[in-house]
Amino acid sequence: MERLGVTAASRRPKEITTPVCSVAGLFNVILKMFLLTASHLETKHVKADHRVEVLLGATTILPCEIIGTSDRLSQITWQRTTKQKDGHFLTIRPNNEVKYSNEEDLRFEFIGNFDEKNGTLKFSNVTLKDEGSYTCIFSLLPSGKQSRTSQRVVLVPPNTNLMSYTPIEGNEEVPLATCTAAASKPKAEVKWIKGSLEGKVREELNETQHANGTTTTRSTLIGKPEREMNGQSVKCVVSSETIKEEILETNIQVHYSPGKVNIIEKSKVSYECETEANPIATFTWKR
Numbered sequence: 288m289e290r291l292g293v294t295a296a297s298r299r300p301k302e303i304t305t306p307v308c309s310v311a312g313l314f315n316v317i318l319k320m321f322l323l324t325a326s327h328l329e330t331k332h333v334k335a336d337h338r339v340e341v342l343l344g345a346t347t348i349l350p351c352e353i354i355g356t357s358d359r360l361s362q363i364t365w366q367r368t369t370k371q372k373d374g375h376f377l378t379i380r381p382n383n384e385v386k387y388s389n390e391e392d393l394r395f396e397f398i399g400n401f402d403e404k405n406g407t408l409k410f411s412n413v414t415l416k417d418e419g420s421y422t423c424i425f426s427l428l429p430s431g432k433q434s435r436t437s438q439r440v441v442l443v444p445p446n447t448n449l450m451s452y453t454p455i456e457g458n459e460e461v462p463l464a465t466c467t468a469a470a471s472k473p474k475a476e477v478k479w480i481k482g483s484l485e486g487k488v489r490e491e492l493n494e495t496q497h498a499n500g501t502t503t504t505r506s507t508l509i510g511k512p513e514r515e516m517n518g519q520s521v522k523c524v525v526s527s528e529t530i531k532e533e534i535l536e537t538n539i540q541v542h543y544s545p546g547k548v549n550i551i552e553k554s555k556v557s558y559e560c561e562t563e564a565n566p567i568a569t570f571t572w573k574r
């Protein structure tokens with residue numbers, strides 16, 4: 288429990304507030320120590336949901352409440368630390384008066400109650416840029432400041448796609464099909480169910496990391512295109528934290544020229560010409 292408290296506290300650098308009053312020497316030190324102890328004790332009561340995963344575009348609740356104090360609350364300040372933004376973004380004052388610090392980001396909606404010392408926010412339309420930590424700070428009199436921090440991790444489901452190529456029958460290894468799980472966070476896993484192609488083809492995996500923190504995973508089936516492969520089904524299984532499992536299916540296509548041609552005598556006056564090719568062969572009769 289002690290360790291948990293320490294870990295939580297070290298993850299919350301913004302939380303330990305330095306007293307702003309300029310009381311001299313020893314008293315200041317004692318006050319600091321008292322506040323540190325108080326904040327340390329606080330962390331023990333913090334619920335375990337400090338790291339919360341949110342789907343891109345979804346809504347999340349930023350909880351913020353303080354229970355069991357009869358201190359007077361003068362204001363609640365919300366602060367965030369994301370890759371691009373750092374600092375106060377919203378303040379709640381008596382009578383549930385909400386003031387945005389910079390731009391008015393209406394995605395943050397105050398749903399708590401100032402009189403109940405509840406500064407909870409509803410945060411909608413979450414984007415990748417919103418990933419980070421969110422802290423609410425209570426300004427209490429006479430005890431000083433107390434804060435609550437939680438992390439928001441944004442998850443992005445992959446865009447999946449399976450495409451097959453149409454190689455011509457031959458002895459060279461070529462790509463037969465590619466399965467893509469694009470721009471997901473965390474990265475998706477791509478696996479194949481090769482069916483009758485098992486043992487005849489190999490997989491080539493390619494991962495690309497994007498600046499926005501997402502990853503594209505691409506797996507290609509490579510093999511020598513044989514006419515027997517034509518029309519055979521292969522499946523691609525994409526799995527990630529956001530989509531449990533998605534199965535895509537395609538038929539392998541191989542183009543090949545007509546092989547043996549059979550002429551069948553159907554009757555005295557009709558003959559049938561038969562061969563196999565992909566795409567379908569064109570027939571020309573000569574006599």
Ligand SMILES: *[C@@H]1O[C@H](CO)[C@@H](O)[C@H](O)[C@H]1NC(C)=O
Pocket residue numbers: 393394411412
């Ligand atoms: C959130 O997204 C929806 C759908 O795109 C949009 O209609 C709504 O206005 C957005 N809300 C805010 C507060 O930006």
Ligand SMILES: *[C@@H]1O[C@H](CO)[C@@H](O)[C@H](O)[C@H]1NC(C)=O
Pocket residue numbers: 352354398399400403405406407
């Ligand atoms: C604070 O407000 C939120 C949102 O209205 C609510 O769900 C929560 O129960 C409140 N907390 C307390 C302690 O009343």
Ligand SMILES: *[C@@H]1O[C@H](CO)[C@@H](O)[C@H](O)[C@H]1NC(C)=O
Pocket residue numbers: 343415443470497498499500501
């Ligand atoms: C992340 O970046 C990739 C590559 O530029 C892009 O395709 C994708 O749409 C981006 N995702 C989000 C959620 O912005």
